[in-house]
Amino acid sequence: MTEKRIVIEPVVGEEEASWEERLRSFPWWFLAMIFIAIGVFFVVSTNESYNAAFNFIKAGLTITIKTTLIAYVIALGFGLLAGLGRISKNVFFNNLARLYVELIRGIPILVLIFFIALVGVPSLVNGLNAIGEWLNNAGIAFLSKPFTAITNQDVSMNARAIIALAFTYGAYLAEIFRAGIQSIGKGQMEAARSLGMSYGQAMRHIILPQAIRNVLPALGNDFVAMVKDSSLVSVLAVRDITQVARLYAGSTFRFREAYVTLAVMYLTMTVILSLIVQTVERRLRSND
Amino acid sequence: MTNSDNIIVVQDLFKYFGEVKALDGVSLEVGRGKVVVIVGPSGSGKSTLLRCINHLEKPTQGDIWIDGEKLTHNIKTINAIRAEIGMVFQLFNLFPHLTAIENVTLAQTVVRNRSKEEAEHIAMEKLKRVGIPEKAAVYPSNLSGGQQQRVAIARALAMGPKIMLFDEPTSALDPEMIKEVLDVMLDLASEGMTMVCVTHEMGFARSAADEVIFMDFGKIVEHTTPEGLFNNPQEDRTKLFLSQILQH
Numbered sequence: 218m219t220e221k222r223i224v225i226e227p228v229v230g231e232e233e234a235s236w237e238e239r240l241r242s243f244p245w246w247f248l249a250m251i252f253i254a255i256g257v258f259f260v261v262s263t264n265e266s267y268n269a270a271f272n273f274i275k276a277g278l279t280i281t282i283k284t285t286l287i288a289y290v291i292a293l294g295f296g297l298l299a300g301l302g303r304i305s306k307n308v309f310f311n312n313l314a315r316l317y318v319e320l321i322r323g324i325p326i327l328v329l330i331f332f333i334a335l336v337g338v339p340s341l342v343n344g345l346n347a348i349g350e351w352l353n354n355a356g357i358a359f360l361s362k363p364f365t366a367i368t369n370q371d372v373s374m375n376a377r378a379i380i381a382l383a384f385t386y387g388a389y390l391a392e393i394f395r396a397g398i399q400s401i402g403k404g405q406m407e408a409a410r411s412l413g414m415s416y417g418q419a420m421r422h423i424i425l426p427q428a429i430r431n432v433l434p435a436l437g438n439d440f441v442a443m444v445k446d447s448s449l450v451s452v453l454a455v456r457d458i459t460q461v462a463r464l465y466a467g468s469t470f471r472f473r474e475a476y477v478t479l480a481v482m483y484l485t486m487t488v489i490l491s492l493i494v495q496t497v498e499r500r501l502r503s504n505d
Numbered sequence: 506m507t508n509s510d511n512i513i514v515v516q517d518l519f520k521y522f523g524e525v526k527a528l529d530g531v532s533l534e535v536g537r538g539k540v541v542v543i544v545g546p547s548g549s550g551k552s553t554l555l556r557c558i559n560h561l562e563k564p565t566q567g568d569i570w571i572d573g574e575k576l577t578h579n580i581k582t583i584n585a586i587r588a589e590i591g592m593v594f595q596l597f598n599l600f601p602h603l604t605a606i607e608n609v610t611l612a613q614t615v616v617r618n619r620s621k622e623e624a625e626h627i628a629m630e631k632l633k634r635v636g637i638p639e640k641a642a643v644y645p646s647n648l649s650g651g652q653q654q655r656v657a658i659a660r661a662l663a664m665g666p667k668i669m670l671f672d673e674p675t676s677a678l679d680p681e682m683i684k685e686v687l688d689v690m691l692d693l694a695s696e697g698m699t700m701v702c703v704t705h706e707m708g709f710a711r712s713a714a715d716e717v718i719f720m721d722f723g724k725i726v727e728h729t730t731p732e733g734l735f736n737n738p739q740e741d742r743t744k745l746f747l748s749q750i751l752q753h
Contacts, residue, residue: 407561408598408657412612412664413588415580422611427602 250488257481270465270474274482277461284375284457285447288382289440295387300394301420314391321388327449329385334377334453337384342369378450386443393439397432398424433501437494441487448483458482512537512668512699513558518567520553520723527553528564529723535668538697542710542731545720546746551703554720555670558701559590572667588616591661595673597653599645605656606632606641609663617664624663631659635689651682658689669693671702707750711735719743 261267302314321329349364401424409419429436451460458479466475513535520528527550535541543551556562558569560576560583569576571586600608609628613619619627632638635655645653654674661669671690675683687709694700694713704710710717710731717734719727719742727734727743735751738744 402598404594404596404598405600408592408594408600409612410584411559411561411587411590411592412660413584413616414612415584418615422615423600427600430602 250484254481254485257477261478261481266471266474267478270462270469270471270478271482273465274458274462274475274478277456277458278482280375280455281444281447281457281459284379284382284450284455285440285444288379288386288447289443291379291383292386292390292443293436295383296390296394299387299391300398303391303395304398318388318391321385322392326385326446327452330378330381330449330452333381333384334374338372338377338380339369342367342372374453374455378453378455382443382447382450386439386446389439390436393432393435394428397428397435400431401427430501434494434498437490437497441490441494444486444490445483510536512572513701514568514570515554515558516568516570518554518557518569519565520550520557520562521565526723528557528567531567531720531723531725533718533725533728535699535701536715538699539715540694540698540700540702540713541716541718542714543701543703543718543720544705544707544710544734544746545718545726549720550723551720552672553723555592555672555701555703558668558670559587559592561592584616588612588664589667591658591664591666591669593654593657593661593669593671593674595676597645597650597657597677599648599653599657599660601645604642604644605637605648605659608645608656609660612660613663627663628659631663632656634662634692635659636685649682650678651685654678654682654686655689658686658693662693668699668701671700671704673703673705675704675706705750707735719746721746 261271299314299317302310305311345364349361352361405423406419409423448459462475462479466472511534515533518528518531545551557564606628610624613624632641635658637652637655675686691713714731717731718725721742726740
């Protein structure tokens with residue numbers, strides 16, 4: 218036994234050193250977060266007042282998830298178009314995309330949500346109605362139908378919130394797409410074009426598949442950010458978890474219960490999503 | 506233009522990159538089935554000339570006819586003409602997100618509207634021709650440089666081009682891989698493919714070229730046969746260049 222110990226001593230020493238290293242690099246913050254989460258879940262499930270708060274607030278979960286998902290998908294579309302515009306040699310599209318990105322990124326998201334929902338959307342609807350009226354007066358009534366059919370009352374605050382979030386995030390995603398496309402070497406486009414592909418075909422089959430793969434982690438991070446920023450739509454009285462939590466706090470005066478529960482709900486969503494993003498990122502890197 | 510035997514006609518080509526004059530009034534005719542090798546010091550405009558022929562670079566001035574059709578800025582005709590001109594790059598430029606066979610089939614289906622089965626059949630044929638059918642399912646990152654370049658050649662050949670352009674195809678290869686690529690090129694030359702090759706492989710120029718062009722400072726200095734260039738160069742600049750590269 219003693220002999221054996223002598224033989225393995227250096228190995229133990231090495232292990233101890235690596236243990237120290239391991240302890241140092243261990244994600245303690247994550248452990249702490251799990252403990253907090255477990256503690257909070259315990260409290261929420263056992264403490265009646267937290268339990269009541271959670272049961273009330275969870276009614277807003279569908280709206281939060283739906284708003285984020287729909288807005289993000291639309292934002293991906295806006296972002297891709299604007300990103301392509303940013304690298305386009307066409308002066309009009311290039312400047313239009315640049316204007317969009319610079320305008321949006323220069324204004325706080327909260328202000329943009331107010332502006333788009335309460336100024337932008339009504340102006341757009343009024344404009345459409347005006348076109349419809351003009352068509353009606355011009356004697357082409359059947360064409361005016363789709364323009365006059367929509368009124369400001371038809372566009373719910375939920376829809377406006379989604380439009381506002383999508384339009385805002387589109388500008389941020391545009392920069393991600395632009396960076397992704399520009400990260401692909403010039404030779405790829407040249408090789409595709411030399412085979413007779415059009416610019417669009419080369420983009421679709423050669424450049425974008427590689428670019429999107431490269432920016433997948435960044436897109437994921439922005440999705441996580443959007444989950445958090447979706448709380449801003451509560452200013453439009455959209456009944457997401459933030460708004461419902463405010464209502465609960467306001468009517469019961471249980472501020473602590475309401476906002477602790479709310480914070481934990483966001484944290485749970487973002488931590489899970491971040492872990493998924495990190496896993497995807499690691500997979501992509503190991504595939505390279 | 507009038508002589509239909511000339512598949513490439515270049516007339517008075519000028520190309521400026523800002524202030525830099527890359528091509529300085531180049532005129533050139535390449536006969537059908539001929540192998541033309543362009544040599545010259547770096548920066549002499551060889552690659553630029555090649556890239557103008559399939560319009561990857563827009564000439565500042567001058568005209569190019571491919572098989573009797575004039576190259577204009579009309580993008581539809583450019584795409585159609587490019588499909589007839591295969592190009593092989595120094596850095597291979599394979600599509601890294603596609604396997605070898607997908608690299609060879611993609612443009613066939615997208616540009617030539619071939620069915621997937623037909624495209625794959627042709628792709629396998631071309632991969633066999635360049636000697637690596639067993640690598641069909643492999644991604645470029647798992648291929649050696651020589652293998653990548655051969656897939657790139659197969660990719661260009663699968664389009665059924667009338668002309669093949671080679672832009673220093675062996676310059677980025679380790680010495681032991683140069684031969685496998687040159688062998689494929691020699692094969693192509695012997696089968697009567699029209700080829701324009703920018704290369705530093707003088708052995709290839711000697712054995713495969715019908716004509717050799719020496720370029721310097723954007724101009725064609727000498728346009729002659731391989732024997733003429735290597736054994737009896739006329740211009741001082743040609744002699745100097747040859748003495749520098751053939752010394753060792």
